[in-house]
Amino acid sequence: MRRSFKFLLRPTGGQASALTQCLAELKEIRKADPDGQGRWSAGSQQQTLRRLDKAFTAFFRRGKTGRTPGFPRFKGKGRFDTVEWPATKNGATWDSQPHERQTRVYLLGIGHVRVHQHRSIKGTVKTISVKREGSRWYVIMSCDDVPAQPLPATGSVVGLDMGVVSLVTTSDGDHLTNPRHLAASADRLAGAQQNLARKRRGSKRRRKALARLAALHSKVRRQRLDHAHKAALTIVRAYDIIVHEDLRVANMTRSASGTIKQPGRNVAAKSGLNRSILDAGWGVFLTILAHKAESAGRELIAVNPASTSRTCARCGHSAQDNRVTQADFACTACGHTAHADENAAVNILRAGLALRESAEAA
Structure with missing residues (x-):
């Protein structure tokens, strides 16, 4: 490797x-x-x-x-x-x-x-x-030629649902926290940005203000990276097969502002969601998870996340009305209730195992 x-x-x-x-x-x-x-x-x-x-x-x-x-x-x-x-x-x-x-x-x-x-x-x-x-x-x-460091088999499999409230929700019902490092440093970053804006371009004071702002952003990045490493290691140690959503973070965080002729809708809400997604660091986490899984000899499977959040994990009924709120899932067909992210994680796991079985059969 x-x-x-x-x-x-x-x-x-x-x-x-x-x-x-x-x-x-x-x-x-x-x-x-x-x-x-x-x-x-x-x-x-x-x-x-x-x-x-x-x-x-x-x-x-x-x-x-x-x-x-x-x-x-x-x-x-x-x-x-x-x-x-x-x-x-x-x-x-x-x-x-x-x-x-x-x-x-x-x-x-x-x-x-x-x-x-x-x-x-x-x-x-x-x-x-x-x-x-x-x-x-x-x-x-x-x-x-870096040698792999395989971990002992656990016999366990898991599905992972990415979120902004919890960074990861597993099909076993565990929730890995999202520390929201950027939000926690928002006031200090805003103050540093305002201080930078008041400085004259090319001045020594502006260079110092820019360095202070860069140092704050660097700290947030290191905090996010550290948490992603710890969360990924927790999952890799506990499971042999890990199934996660095949997310396109760049597409998910595109601006909704639109153009002058066709302005976007709910721009402020979309901007806030984009900021929350980027603060969670899904892309960083999944990249680190892939590296750790490879080194530990774990199997990682990425699946299409379409409809996993609105499909009932018990009866398979899929409808938009099944997702009552951001956190609650209630099937309109069979009455099954669960935490919405846990329900989605179970669906992700099943999709990954089905994909694995079809690949082995081929």
């Missing part, structure tokens, strides 16, 4: 300044200034150009297939936050041995930078990336 290991870098002031310069330099600048650019890794600059080529290739492919092309956005020095070395010994070196703690990584043009390595690295390091997140720097090792 291929896995990435991310550690906090602790560069000195001079090293942080050199890393910032490294983010903005490209191969063309190297040609124009061979003496000044010779200290940077050619491999890292080539990797930057490969990422640029990949972005434009995807742009032209989307245009040819009739999809919205999405022209690649220019990234100035304030938006370009990652530099990557394609292999070890090509401007970056990580010499850690198995079960050994490495405290420094060597980066060409930067020097030996301290690393806060909180866990051991497994597999073979193939690429080394340095990423800037606000005022923090991280080193990311992408490794091949």
Whole structure:
């Protein structure tokens, strides 16, 4: 398996300044200034150009297939936050041995930078990336041949219904909380945003205000990521087969504002729902769940969520009136009542098991 290991870098002031310069330099600048650019890794600059080529290739492919092309956005020095070395010994070196703690990584043009390595690295390091997140720097090792860590079988299966009240509701009736980290920090974020708006563009005070706002958003992101890891690990440890909704979060959170000729309806309500969905972090959770399930040897099945929330798990009757409220389900045919999300999770589980049986029969 291929896995990435991310550690906090602790560069000195001079090293942080050199890393910032490294983010903005490209191969063309190297040609124009061979003496000044010779200290940077050619491999890292080539990797930057490969990422640029990949972005434009995807742009032209989307245009040819009739999809919205999405022209690649220019990234100035304030938006370009990652530099990557394609292999070890090509401007970056990580010499850690198995079960050994490495405290420094060597980066060409930067020097030996301290690393806060909180866990051991497994597999073979193939690429080394340095990423800037606000005022923090991280080193990311992408490794091949990472051994799986299968967990003992439990004999249990589960269906998962994603929500905004509870992040996950299982077919067993368990509810994993949604901490709503963004909502909890909304007042501080609003204050920081207002403070930023009052600052003059290009001023030193504006840069400081922007850094404070970015730090708040970074904290919310780390909190959401931490909760997603813990929730996914809880599920992976308890079940052998995990069935979840095949969600398209980007489509679900599109704006309802419409156009001038055809304005949208219930725009404010849709905007609030979109914010709640993004705050819950469904996409982050499902991505982490997939990685942990693969490593643990669990089977993950994604099913179409259509009608799962309005179909009775007891008799199979499907009707919009079955969903009495957001939380309550009452079948108009057989009278079955249940928590709406628990009822949906049971339907999701059944759909996943049926899909698995049909695949095995084929």
